[in-house]
Amino acid sequence: MITPDAPRDMIAEENQTGMHGPSPVLGPDGQDARRYLALKERETLKEEIARPELIGVRAFWDQSIASGLTPERMGTILRNAIRGDHRYFLQLAEEMEERDGHYGSVLSTRKRAISALRAVVEPSSEKRVDKKIADAVRDLLGEPQFRDMLRDLTDAFGKGYSAIEIVWGERDGLWRPAAYKWRDPKYFTFDFVSRSELRLAVLGTIDGVALPPAKFIVHMPKLKSGIPIRCGFARLAAWSWMFKTYTLKDWMAFLDVFGMPIRVGKYHPAATAEDRRKLLTAVSQIAVDAAAIIPESMAIEFIEAKGFADKPFENMARFMDEQLSKVVLGQTMSTDGHAGGLAQAKIHNLVRIDIKEDDADQLAATINRDLVAPFCALNFGADVPRPYAIFPVAEPEDVAALTNSLAALVPLGLKVSMREAREKIGFGEPDGDEELLAAPQGKPAGQKPLNPAQLDRAWNGARPLALNAEDGGSAVALEEVEEIAATGAEDWAPQLSPIVAKVLAAAREAKSYEEFVAALDRLAGEIDADPLAKRLAAAGLKARALGDLGLGKA
Secondary structure (H helix, E strand, O other), X not given: OOOOHHHHHHHHHHHHOXXXXXXXXXXXXXXXXXXXXXXXXXXXXXXXXXXXXOOOOOEOOOOOOOOOOOHHHHHHHHHHHHOOOOHHHHHHHHHHHHHOHHHHHHHHHHHHHHHOOOOEEEOOOOOHHHHHHHHXXXXXXXXXXXXXXXXXXXXXXXXXXXXXEEEEEEEOOEEEEEEEEEEOHHHEEEOOOOOOOEEEOOOOOOOXXXXXXXXXXXXXXXXXXXXXXXXXXXXXXXXXXXXHHHHHHHHHHHHHHHOOOOEEEEEOOOOOHHHHHHHHHHHHHHOOOOEEEEEOOOOOOOOOOOOOOOHHHHHHHHHHHHHHXXXXXOOOOOOOOOOOHHHHHHHHHHHXXXXXXXXXXXXXXXXXXXXXXXXXXXXXXXXXXXXXXXXXXXXXXXXXXXXXXXXXXXXXXXXXXXXXXXXXXXXXXXXXXXXXXXXXXXXXXXXXXXXXXXXHHHHHHHHHHHHHHXXXXXXXXXXXXXXXXXXXXXXHHHHHHHHHHHHHHHHHHOOOHHHHHHHHHHHHOOOOOHHHHHHHHHHHHHHHHHHHHHHHHO
16 A cells, blocks of 8 residues: 555655656646645645535526527627636537537547546656556546546536546545546636636636636647637537527428328308318317318418428538537548448548547646646655656557468567557456466467377487486587587478478469468468478477486586
8 A cells, every 4th residue: 555654755765866856746727736735724625615506606507598599699608708708608508418419429429439548657767666656646547436537527528628626535545536526617717818727706706716726627628729718619519509400490390381281171161150160170180280171162272392392401400410520520420321331431430539649638638737746746745756647549450450460470570569469459468367368289370280109209319318318428519409400401491392382382373462361271271291390399309308408417
């Protein structure tokens, strides 16, 4: 277990030797993190300072903005947001996610693509104390509540920023977050000078108060250049969302009139008023609207625009959805049902990976600044070099193509890192006590195993040498080992020629690399490798016997 005292003792020892010099750590406000350690009232870190209120600037209750929204009202909301009054804009951004299924879906996809990433913590150096601190941070970022907090941080994609209040506590001798509290963006405001510094909204001041150090994780993704309130997707999607809303409303009105059959009741000119009333009642009961009764001598003609139908409404709504897909995901292939084949889908998917990598870099910067830095400063000191957390994004790999390439190239001498191969395939590093999959021993791929009689004959060539060494014979000279190699190499050509000839023939006949690989698979069961295998077995057993029993006594 890591406690504050032990790391500080190690840090002090290393600082005395000059191995660690001062290294200021900046907090969320850009100030030196030494302020965290200078706080005398650390108990205030355990309190909630941005909780909702029944009344006031942080009141929980809101009124709907989207209902009855007009273009004039939309323009006013967007203008006021960049002037500092963004409460109505944030409420509209929230309702847009709730009311539009497509916008909510693509935004959720963008959020979960980044919140699902796992943090990797890299120590600042290979020193023992730096690894200990990295272990503590790794444990902090591995907690389940941290995963939930990441999902809340991604709320910034729509609104431009997201703020999480940290409620600190003490556990296992360390100061660590006891809870992460998502705070409604409407509880905050921006300073009136730069319009970029997030401040806590309070009564009595128009631009709020500065956020205290070590209390908030503030994520402001840089989706475009400009002040944060103009960088969220909600501002870019607002007009498209409103026009699509009008389109859907008109579409519903169109379907209400033309989507159901018209009921026409005809009555005789001699029918009484009571007869006409009963006929109208009967027709009206068929459906709630679009009913009429007329005399037989009259007629109502409905003129329909040929080819109009409902296509303009559908096309308009689909167009707006496609624009939102491009804005949020960078592509439309995986969301709007376009045909294009696997190759084009992969190209679009690469764009999304590029976006995800940028999101991951920005998220890592936020976590290191607002969580890792204060955690290290509170527990280990502000002058200690802190570890760095990253969120690596793995590109999808064609596992079949990768394994075929490795199977073909590794036997030719290509050196490949086992760790890198595992990461690309998606396998983790096995633990020491796990049962491992392994290739069968003594049975090379594509070769028939030696039977017991063949093994006995091979061993007979090496056994006398081994017995001589066991009987106290003199140490075997290196020249004898070289003689074994030279003897074994005398007839390599006759033994290899049949095998090489078949491989070359397969290469000449193949029209592609895939056909050549398939031909090699077939040859693996056809080639008679017994002569070569026996020769190798005899030479190997002789060399092993000489090495273990002869050269080992030298």
